Amino acid sequence: MTKFYELTTAQRLDYLQEKGYLTVADRQLLQSSPALPEEIASHLVENQIGSFPLPLGLANHFLIDGQAYLVPLATEEPSVIAAASNAAGRISRSGGFHTQVQREGIIGQIVFKGELAQAEEFLQTQESLLYQVARQAHPSLWEHGGGVRQITVQNLPQFVEFQLLIDPGEAMGANVVNTIVEAVAQVLKRQLPDLEFLLAILSNSAPQMLAQAQVQVKLEELQTATMTGLEVAQRIAAASQLAQVSPVRAATHNKGIMNGIEALVLATGNDTRSVSAAIYAGLDQGGALSTWKLTDQGLQGKISLHLPLGSLGGAISTLPVAQLVRKILQKPTAQQLMGIVAAVGLASNLAALRALVTQGIQAGHMNLQFQSLAMMAGAKATEIDAVVAKLRQEPKQANLARTQEILSKLRQESEEI
Known part of the structure; x- marks a missing residue:
């Protein structure tokens, strides 16, 4: 049987069409997609002069929470897709990826200069009004099950900070959060005339948008022509430990993870900069995003990421190819997409580490x-x-x-x- 990577582009499209991933119209879109239509591009950016296309490929062999996936990745870097597919196959034959996702909301900040005595008491007296204003600022969000989940206040050195935890529903949430905090800020400005208003904006730190993926890789899936699976697993675990204690190594360890993550985030039309900012904000200084250790069952890998992702809105709903990518991914919810992204990051990491501790990364x-x-x-x-x-x-x-x-x-x- 011919392997997927051995097929021509036309044969791969034939396969996707036969399996129901693509319609005839979808296929035509992919075959004519190097240039983004001007009527779309000119409304996405300022001073538009053209498009900057990237190759879109499929990483296969992903088994995530019992569901098989073909994962579209948009990247210019050679080997990212092949490596992720290779590692995903080893993991799938070992039982697949298991994910847990916490999606509680995005933080919006409202900040004043100065100090607020009895800040908690002030918030208690105003909280009902602030919730009401927030709802009026974006009523459709509440209609779809989202909205403000919590409001807190604290005095920082020279500043007073209000935080709103806002569930953005299926959207990533940037515009939603900014709309709400700007409306609430107007009320607070009137209620706090002695304080100087400074800013109101979302935070790209996203601790309440947490995705975790875990795998247990069989030792026989790790062996090479010259090393046993146990030897490879021990070396991967050692390389993982090194990344925990060496910031110099951790930077490259994490970059290998981001190879797959950014390619998938980009392909789905999500904001790669926002995701990268959130992921690195969640790291201890110089720390590694994943861990690998040897257990009685094999090599255990874990990854934990802050992932502010959406399944609709903005470029996700505007870019034709992003909509097609969502279709190939079987139209995941935002929560499901977070789990898929975490799995792709862990697969990319395993592929890089296995190559690094065996034949070397260049081979x-x-x-x-x-x-x-x-x-x-x-x-x-x-x-x-x-x-x-x-x-x-x-x-x-x-x-x-x-x-x-x-x-x-x-x-x-x-x-x-």
């Missing part, structure tokens, strides 16, 4: 790097495989100048035939 990247060199040298689609084959014969000489020489020679030989 798995080389073929894709050779392809990139061939394209940079100007090779056409029909020439890339031949150029890559030559580069494999002399990997230490693989650079752009040498690739250009190989391409030139191949073309000369072709003309002589």
Whole structure:
């Protein structure tokens, strides 16, 4: 049976169409998607002059909470999709990913300069009014089950801070939260004339939007031609421990996780900057996002992430390909999407660690790097495989100048035939 990555693009689209992931119209959209329609692009950004397309690929073999997924990833980086798929297969054969998601809300801040005596007592007298104003600012949010869940106040050095915990429903929530806190701030300004109003805005720290994923990988799924599964597991656990104590290593450990996360977040039309800010805000300084340890059942991996994600609104509902990505993901709720993103991050992490502690990180990247060199040298689609084959014969000489020489020679030989 031909493996998915061995299929041509057309054959992959055939497969998706046959399995019901795509309609004929969906397929046409993907095949004509390099340029975003101007009528959409010009309303998304200012001074629009064009589009900046990225490849969209499918990571497969994901089994998350008993459900099989094909996961679309938008990325320019070679090996991210292949690595995530490879690790997901090992994990799925070991029982799959198990997730837990807490989705309570996004924090909105309202801040004044100064100090408020009896701050708690003040809030108690005004709380009912503030809830009422918040609801009037965005009534449809309450109609869909969202709304303000909690209001707190505290004195900080030189500042008074009100926090509103707002359930954004299925949206990521930035616009919703900003609309509500700005309305509530107007009331507080009138009630606190002796304090200088400073700002009202959402916080990109999202501790109440928590997604956790856990896996238990069988040792036989980790073995290589030269190492037993136990040896590989022990080395992955050691590398994980290193990331807990070395900020220098933790930065790269976490980057490998973000490779998959940002690619999925981008593909769904969610805000990659907001997600990255929330994830790093939730970290202890210099800490690692995941942990791996050896247990009696195999290699246990855990990841815990703050993920302010939505399933509708903004670019999620505007970008045609983002809507198609949501369809391929089987139209997950925002809560389900958080679990999927956490699973992709953990798979990306396992793939990177297994490669790093066995053959080294470059070995798995080389073929894709050779392809990139061939394209940079100007090779056409029909020439890339031949150029890559030559580069494999002399990997230490693989650079752009040498690739250009190989391409030139191949073309000369072709003309002589």
